[in-house]
Amino acid sequence: MRRGGAVARILLLRHASCAPSPSVQQMPQQFLQSSTARPASLTFTRWIHTNAALRSQGGGDGGGGTTTAKTEEKPSHGDAKSAHEEEIVDERTLVLHAAMAHVRRLGWMESALVAGARDVGLSPSIVGSFQRKDAALVEFFMDDCNHKLQEQLEGKEKELSNMLLADRIASIVRMRLEMNVPVITKWASALSIQANPLNAATALKQRAQLVDDIWHAAGDRSSDMDWYTKRALLGAVYMTAELYMLTDFTPGYRDTWTFLEGRIKDAVNARKTGQEAVHLAQAVSQGLSNSLASFFNKQSTSSKS
Amino acid sequence: MTTMAATRRMGRQSWRIFSMQARRCSVAHDHTSSSDPKLTNFGYREVPENEKSKLVGNVFTNVARSYDLMNDLMSMGLHRLWKDRLVSKLHPFPGMQHLDVAGGTGDVAFRVLHAIHKAEHRAVGKLGGKSEAKNETRVHVCDINPNMLEVGKQRAHKLGLENVEDLVWMEGDAEALSLEDNSMDGYTIAFGIRNVTHIDRALKEAHRVLRRGGRFLCLELSHVSIPGFQQVYDAYSFAVIPAMGELVSGDRASYQYLVESIRKFPSQEKFAAMIADAGFQEVQYENLVGGVVAIHSGLKL
Known part of the structure; x- marks a missing residue:
């Protein structure tokens, strides 16, 4: 959960940096890159919400009916959004918590997670959305x-x-x-x-x-x-x-x-x-360098003579 | 031969011109509110909304018999790997209630069932007894077209699955499913959502029937944006596929529709936004073969 909070905070920063950009058409490419990397799933979710909000703001030409529900989700409402993202992290934490009770019987793999998801009243399908389930x-x-x-x-x-x-x-x-x-x-x-x-x-x-x-x-x-x-x-x-x-x-x-x-x-x-x-x-190296130095000194003096 | 091999390695599909995409977006998104709500696209043609399902129905009635053969030929066998990937992302579990929409020939459903059985065996091996959830597993195969379902049933018969109670065949419309709210753990739709008249309604239905924690997964031909590959893919899909269709199933028009409808489908990001609009969380997508197909996923919470 602590980690979830951190993620949300980072996202807020990121979000703040791209919110002023009016060019919705160009944003997807940029976010596409990050969305293919695994841990950035939340980033992508955030983009979608941002996108929806931007669309509903400037969507006089065609947004209309389909996006009216999103009008309250303006980019400035970052706090509400981050709370929402923590909720997502929480669902997984709930499953993990409940799954711990099954570890003794089922081990650490997916069957314990499936049993845990059942315990908290979620569809075990959610296990499929875990990164590195094992x-x-x-x-x-x-x-x-x-x-x-x-x-x-x-x-x-x-x-x-x-x-x-x-x-x-x-x-x-x-x-x-x-x-x-x-x-x-x-x-x-x-x-x-x-x-x-x-x-x-x-x-x-x-x-x-x-x-x-x-x-x-x-x-x-x-x-x-x-x-x-x-x-x-x-x-x-x-x-x-x-x-x-x-x-x-x-x-x-x-x-x-x-x-x-x-x-x-x-x-x-x-x-x-x-x-x-x-x-x-230290003592050995000191001694060694001393003897080396004296050796070279000897060499140089003998070559001179 | 070498060009064939090259195309084979690269796959197919393209992302046409920007303007076209923008047009498609407006069609996909606003058909409830745009200036001309009665029209929708059927390939590159504009047709009245109420006719699209009939036209799509005709296409699939025509191609049902050679459907799997054509899939193999067109994708050079890759569609099997794509479907495997879809199912591995789904991560089926024993006792799962799954719905595969537009899956008449059972391709995805058989894979899901197989994965569930495998997971069951693992669980049974671990506990040394019977799995508690064994008889609850149901994989529903839903298709609007009875001909496609017929092909699927025949294949189930061949695979020895005709009497398996886990498999439920149902004729139905993706926009109006006959299942109860919050009744499914998983929803897959492979190469089907493109043919649905109102994509947003189908997505809302998916959201309705899924339980909390349930997942939506969609495998669909999508848009390639890699320069060079895009041109090869375009050439392949407009020159080779319709000719292939004519040769194999004697039906050029249906395959012309196929390649056109791919171009008319929303781009990866746009479709992801539509999935999020339907209420799904954590919408993600993964491009396969440079975007020839994409797997979108969403979580209902």
Whole structure:
């Protein structure tokens, strides 16, 4: 939904830039280009409404009866329109929400979406209008969980600030991993969907966002090269713990949490090792350049003599 | 032979002159309110509105027998791929109530049914039991022309589908469907809306019979605007297709009507605007073979 709002806002800007153009005949070509690209479907819808509005405004020559209903949709009514577009996004969100209840039984693919659409009283045909249907539900779940994590963390700031860094991170990662418990039997297939090259870009983005959120909540405000190593390390830890959890049958996932703490300690150590390695490399390169310099000096002095 | 092959690769159809398009737009859009509401187009001819359906009826009565053969010849077999694409965009599901309008020969309906059965098998495999929605599936084939329906029924017989209760044949007009409001999940019309007298009424009907969340999909010969290809396509459709029609079905006039009616059909954007006017959301279209055909889709919410 947040994303939908963003889309609507971008569209408003776009819309504002083309609204003054009186040449309705030329607009279609320009919009045609963008409408063939997939994510711009809403753009095209917007164009149609704009077009209808323009037609009804200047349509003395032939608009007449067919467009009178659209007269209130003048381009200036952008807010009403964007609310309408959010509604479209909402219908899909409703279906996705309802479909989550069927994931345990039906998996992440279209049958869960079809069942979800039935639950909210929409025709399951709407599933056909989803972009990348197979990944839609997994991506929705990831987004939803990341969002929930944010909310939970907001209430726990004080509690977290009293912990050591490693413990702090461990408890946040655990909070997030616990959200996978309801769908853990189907989580392996979700991971394989995310690994599909078509979906990998979104999956990576969502994971990067998650790792970033966790570091942020853990109180990290760094902006140097360390930023990357920290995120890469935590990403790896999160992923391994996530995989470990798939085959963990201990009550309450006890083993997973032990494993997670161990890996986070490793990561903290690895980061130290990494820093040491950097120092070592610097020392070595310095030494090497010194000896090279002296070597060339020697060469030049010997050639002179 | 080589020119044939070249044409074959490129397809057919064109986007004539701007003025013509503009004229068509006014005809398509304003026939309820324009100065001369009684006239509509039949190919390049202007005919009284009440005669168009009769004339179109004659065309299809004449060509019904050789219809599929001619489709294969004219599109060089591509129409099969286009229909496959249409159905894959529709994304049928078990228990679907589908309506295929102007689909007398069953081409699209059989594909939809096949896709539903496949989805059913997937679902059954996953649950290890019977699919709950199995007996609710209905694919309605609606056509205004009984001859075309007859051809479809014969084909269903050949395919072993004559006793399948999922398939419902009905004679009916796209502008006045005999189905209830909010009763269908999907609506397809392939190469049919061009022949309807009042396109806007047909679109309103589609919107009426669909449920919330239901989708409208239209496959139609459309307008090519790629320079060069457009000329080749024009030459192909005006020189080759009518001659081919004469040779195969002994009826030049019907195929002359076909190529003319394609030019008279609204452009992609215009038609998309008409679909939106009928109340559909998220109207999109996809051009195939450079615009020889376009698949328009809309969502009822």
